Amino acid sequence: MTQANGSLPGIGPVLRTQDLQMRYGRGAGLVRALNGVELEAAAGEAVAVMGPSGSGKSTLLNLLGGLERPSAGEVWLAGNRIDGMSEKELARLRRQSIGFVFQAFHLMDELTAQENVELPALLAGRSPRTARRRAAQLLERVGLDDRAGHLPSAMSGGERQRVAVARALVNEPLIVLADEPTGNLDSAATADVLRLLDGLRAAGQTLVIVTHDARVTAIADRLITMRDGSLVEETRLTRGTVGRLAELTGLEG
Amino acid sequence: MGRTLLVFRLAARDLRRRPAEAVLLLLALTAATATLTLGLILNGVISEPYQSTREATAGPDVIASLGRLHGAETGPDPAALKALTDAPGVVAHSGPYLYTQAALEAGGVTVRVWAQGRHTSPADVDQPKVTEGNWVRDGGAVLEAGLAQALGASAGDRITLGGRSFQVAGVAVTAAMPPYPKVCYSPCRYGAAAQNAPPPPIESLPPTSKAGPPPGAFWMGASGLIWLSEADAQSFAKQTQSLGYLVNLKLADPAGAATFVRGHFQNLVTAPSLATWQDVFDGHMWLIEAQRTALMGGTWLLGLIALGSIAVLVGGRMTDQLRRVGLLKAVGGTPGLVAAVLLAEHVAVALLATVAGLVTGWLAAPLLTEPGAALLGSAATPAVTPATAGLVAAVALGIAGLASFVPAVRAARTSTVRALADVPRPPRRAARLIAISARLPVPLLLAVRAAARRPRRTLLAVAGVAVSVTGIVAALSVHADRYAEKAPGTDPRTGLSQALLMVAIMLVVQAAVNAICIIWATTLDARRSSALARALGATPDQVSAGLAAAQALPALAGALLGLAGGIGLAEVLNEDAVVIPPPWQLAAVILGAVAVVTALTAVPARIGARRSVGEILRTEAA
Numbered sequence: 037m038t039q040a041n042g043s044l045p046g047i048g049p050v051l052r053t054q055d056l057q058m059r060y061g062r063g064a065g066l067v068r069a070l071n072g073v074e075l076e077a078a079a080g081e082a083v084a085v086m087g088p089s090g091s092g093k094s095t096l097l098n099l100l101g102g103l104e105r106p107s108a109g110e111v112w113l114a115g116n117r118i119d120g121m122s123e124k125e126l127a128r129l130r131r132q133s134i135g136f137v138f139q140a141f142h143l144m145d146e147l148t149a150q151e152n153v154e155l156p157a158l159l160a161g162r163s164p165r166t167a168r169r170r171a172a173q174l175l176e177r178v179g180l181d182d183r184a185g186h187l188p189s190a191m192s193g194g195e196r197q198r199v200a201v202a203r204a205l206v207n208e209p210l211i212v213l214a215d216e217p218t219g220n221l222d223s224a225a226t227a228d229v230l231r232l233l234d235g236l237r238a239a240g241q242t243l244v245i246v247t248h249d250a251r252v253t254a255i256a257d258r259l260i261t262m263r264d265g266s267l268v269e270e271t272r273l274t275r276g277t278v279g280r281l282a283e284l285t286g287l288e289g
Numbered sequence: 290m291g292r293t294l295l296v297f298r299l300a301a302r303d304l305r306r307r308p309a310e311a312v313l314l315l316l317a318l319t320a321a322t323a324t325l326t327l328g329l330i331l332n333g334v335i336s337e338p339y340q341s342t343r344e345a346t347a348g349p350d351v352i353a354s355l356g357r358l359h360g361a362e363t364g365p366d367p368a369a370l371k372a373l374t375d376a377p378g379v380v381a382h383s384g385p386y387l388y389t390q391a392a393l394e395a396g397g398v399t400v401r402v403w404a405q406g407r408h409t410s411p412a413d414v415d416q417p418k419v420t421e422g423n424w425v426r427d428g429g430a431v432l433e434a435g436l437a438q439a440l441g442a443s444a445g446d447r448i449t450l451g452g453r454s455f456q457v458a459g460v461a462v463t464a465a466m467p468p469y470p471k472v473c474y475s476p477c478r479y480g481a482a483a484q485n486a487p488p489p490p491i492e493s494l495p496p497t498s499k500a501g502p503p504p505g506a507f508w509m510g511a512s513g514l515i516w517l518s519e520a521d522a523q524s525f526a527k528q529t530q531s532l533g534y535l536v537n538l539k540l541a542d543p544a545g546a547a548t549f550v551r552g553h554f555q556n557l558v559t560a561p562s563l564a565t566w567q568d569v570f571d572g573h574m575w576l577i578e579a580q581r582t583a584l585m586g587g588t589w590l591l592g593l594i595a596l597g598s599i600a601v602l603v604g605g606r607m608t609d610q611l612r613r614v615g616l617l618k619a620v621g622g623t624p625g626l627v628a629a630v631l632l633a634e635h636v637a638v639a640l641l642a643t644v645a646g647l648v649t650g651w652l653a654a655p656l657l658t659e660p661g662a663a664l665l666g667s668a669a670t671p672a673v674t675p676a677t678a679g680l681v682a683a684v685a686l687g688i689a690g691l692a693s694f695v696p697a698v699r700a701a702r703t704s705t706v707r708a709l710a711d712v713p714r715p716p717r718r719a720a721r722l723i724a725i726s727a728r729l730p731v732p733l734l735l736a737v738r739a740a741a742r743r744p745r746r747t748l749l750a751v752a753g754v755a756v757s758v759t760g761i762v763a764a765l766s767v768h769a770d771r772y773a774e775k776a777p778g779t780d781p782r783t784g785l786s787q788a789l790l791m792v793a794i795m796l797v798v799q800a801a802v803n804a805i806c807i808i809w810a811t812t813l814d815a816r817r818s819s820a821l822a823r824a825l826g827a828t829p830d831q832v833s834a835g836l837a838a839a840q841a842l843p844a845l846a847g848a849l850l851g852l853a854g855g856i857g858l859a860e861v862l863n864e865d866a867v868v869i870p871p872p873w874q875l876a877a878v879i880l881g882a883v884a885v886v887t888a889l890t891a892v893p894a895r896i897g898a899r900r901s902v903g904e905i906l907r908t909e910a911a
């Protein structure tokens with residue numbers, strides 16, 4: 037997964053925010069979901085964001101991916117400011133540079149695993165054949181080549197989330213944004229998904245993972261803690277290693 | 290008592306919670322009940338005026354006429370008619386009266402008329418009732434009321450008859466002949482006799498002059514009726530050499546008129562043409578019959594679409610309903626209670642729709658039931674009888690009950706836990722379409738997949754448009770048909786267009802309601818997949834174009850089906866070959882249907898596309 041990052045000049049941050057603000061509602065109902073967040077993620081870095089419920093983690097991730105617009109502040113992706121982009125430009129950005137993984141998986145129910153993975157490639161204008169080949173490779177990579185023809189309803193939560201990860205990777209994004217990717221999973225499935233994400237990190241994929249789950253820190257380079265819409269703590273972790281992950285999975289399995 | 294109250298309170302609260310759905314349901318049902326009301330009211334609107342006209346004019350039971358044959362050396366022999374007046378069963382008669390033909394010009398319109406010579410003194414049988422002005426005099430013509438109306442002529446006007454100037458002495462109604470433009474004496478034939486009689490010899494007629502029919506022959510087709518003094522009629526007959534005689538017969542047994550005619554029928558071109566009063570009545574009915582067929586057919590079509598809309602509405606609410614069921618059950622409601630609440634909601638809407646439909650139908654009926662001037666008395670002022678009200682209510686309640694039954698049963702059976710979990714109906718998977726759509730541009734890819742996700746709803750969308758377009762195209766065909774053989778002046782048959790127009794408008798309204806129901810359900814249900822497509826990189830324009838195309842493609846298919854269906858329906862309704870409406874009209878209907886559906890979709894699609902993806906996915910995931 038170095039090809040996408042290879043286009044970056046040097047090692048400047050892939051992702052950067054400046055004084056990011058997000059407010060919902062007004063008057064008495066005003067909620068300050070984000071309060072001046074400053075965040076940077078370097079190419080190839082895996083950043084974990086933790087914090088109590090309602091601290092603004094999902095909001096932050098949605099702003100990073102251009103799914104919502106900030107009330108104030110800036111979001112820069114690969115040297116381009118994206119917070120003021122038109123919806124059309126944002127759409128192009130999402131299909132070319134960003135991969136999303138959601139807690140609720142958000143797979144299309146009527147599409148097979150293979151078709152779900154192909155979809156972003158088709159939206160990006162790839163030929164059906166290219167999309168199919170690429171999807172097959174990725175399903176193999178997430179260990180689901182034998183489930184390619186299954187519908188989401190016929191798969192376990194862990195399998196669904198691995199399909200979602202494969203889908204996030206299909207257009208070789210600059211960055212993968214994952215919102216509680218293990219939130220709906222049991223320990224075994226969590227370990228599968230973490231191993232997968234760790235593999236991505238090891239291959240140089242830039243990752244931002246929002247989570248409640250302390251085990252995620254095992255695969256992250258840096259941990260950011262949020263509270264009430266602000267970053268309150270930043271911990272540089274010893275790089276997550278296969279060893280530590282193996283230890284973790286051994287513990288859980 | 291407390292339980293009933295609870296049911297009503299729950300039902301009322303649910304209706305208030307979803308006002309838009311309740312209104313859509315109400316609209317769909319009202320369109321159907323209104324048309325049904327109209328159809329029922331129109332029934333029996335004309336028979337009464339005909340009977341009173343028959344009484345007021347001493348209407349004959351049988352009209353016998355004998356016209357001069359083309360090429361015959363001498364005129365027809367009135368002796369053959371005289372013989373009929375002495376036939377057993379005949380209790381009174383009038384005539385023989387002479388008739389001929391001429392061209393009548395009034396106010397720039399020229400029509401062909403049969404002119405009957407009459408005494409100035411009243412006749413025992415068929416004394417036309419003067420409704421305006423006076424009875425015939427030399428130089429003064431009396432116009433049959435339907436003709437006068439078509440020409441916009443009234444007593445005192447000057448007209449030109451066969452090149453001569455006349456005055457309109459008066460206007461009168463008769464029960465002895467259908468109104469303009471359905472007037473015809475021998476060599477026309479009537480009723481059963483017409484079916485096995487040889488066609489009148491119309492080939493190789495000499496050229497027609499502007500003033501009259503070809504010498505010694507008669508015009509066929511659309512014509513009117515006037516009465517002249519005997520002297521005037523005779524002088525026209527001399528001029529044109531078109532000459533015939535008629536007698537009006539009163540029978541001891543009016544109901545046996547058909548038997549009488551059968552007994553005296555001779556399959557000879559030199560034999561008199563015999564028409565019964567029922568034939569004349571049919572001629573009057575013919576004008577309104579088509580209206581009634583149009584309305585009744587329209588009611589069926591509208592009912593079908595209403596059922597479709599309701600199915601979509603109810604289906605679209607199913608998820609929401611199931612959740613409510615779960616809540617009710619969780620707090621101790623029984624499945625019976627749940628079903629009762631749903632039923633109460635639909636019954637309330639159905640009762641409202643019944644009232645709204647009865648009122649709408651009653652208000653619209655006078656537009657259609659204008660009796661035509663040709664008969665006496667205003668056509669029984671349209672009244673909503675208890676029977677009509679009962680039938681309309683029964684139909685509305687039936688539809689509502691049916692619409693409640695399926696979800697009620699399903700809801701009652703659903704486990705509380707599953708209902709609370711709010712598992713939406715899983716979408717269908719159409720593998721072939723999904724594979725094919727991968728080759729299409731993004732908006733079409735999204736459109737095909739959206740349409741394939743809910744195949745039953747898509748089929749309903751196709752069917753809804755198809756049924757509406759069928760009705761509209763059939764209406765246009767019948768309309769085109771009427772115009773192809775339109776008589777000069779205001780042809781009363783074009784009055785049919787009013788009924789057709791009414792049905793067409795209702796169909797358009799109903800189809801729009803149906804489309805809105807479908808679009809409402811689709812938009813709700815496509816919200817998550819649309820947001821997801823955007824998260825994965827589809828632009829808002831692609832997504833809204835996809836949603837619009839997902840409605841427009843079935844609409845196009847439905848419109849094309851409806852085009853074929855409409856021409857087929859007109860073919861079935863019409864005895865003769867139908868006239869295909871002009872291509873621009875057909876194109877307009879198809880494009881219109883697609884454009885309306887697309888426009889209706891575009892609005893919610895655009896609104897949906899403006900909402901932030903993050904917000905939608907957050908709420909939909911919950």
Ligand SMILES: Nc1ncnc2c1ncn2[C@@H]1O[C@H](COP(=O)(O)OP(=O)(O)OP(=O)(O)O)[C@@H](O)[C@H]1O
Nearest residue numbers: 060061067069088089090091092093094095096904
């Ligand atoms: N559309 C919205 N309207 C109003 N308030 C909102 C909206 N979306 C989020 N919020 C509020 O913004 C704050 C941050 O929400 P966010 O979803 O980002 O939290 P989170 O850290 O992801 O929580 P969790 O761990 O529970 O997912 C919360 O107080 C939430 O109630």
Ligand SMILES: [Mg+2]
Nearest residue numbers: 093094095215
């Ligand atoms: Mg969250």
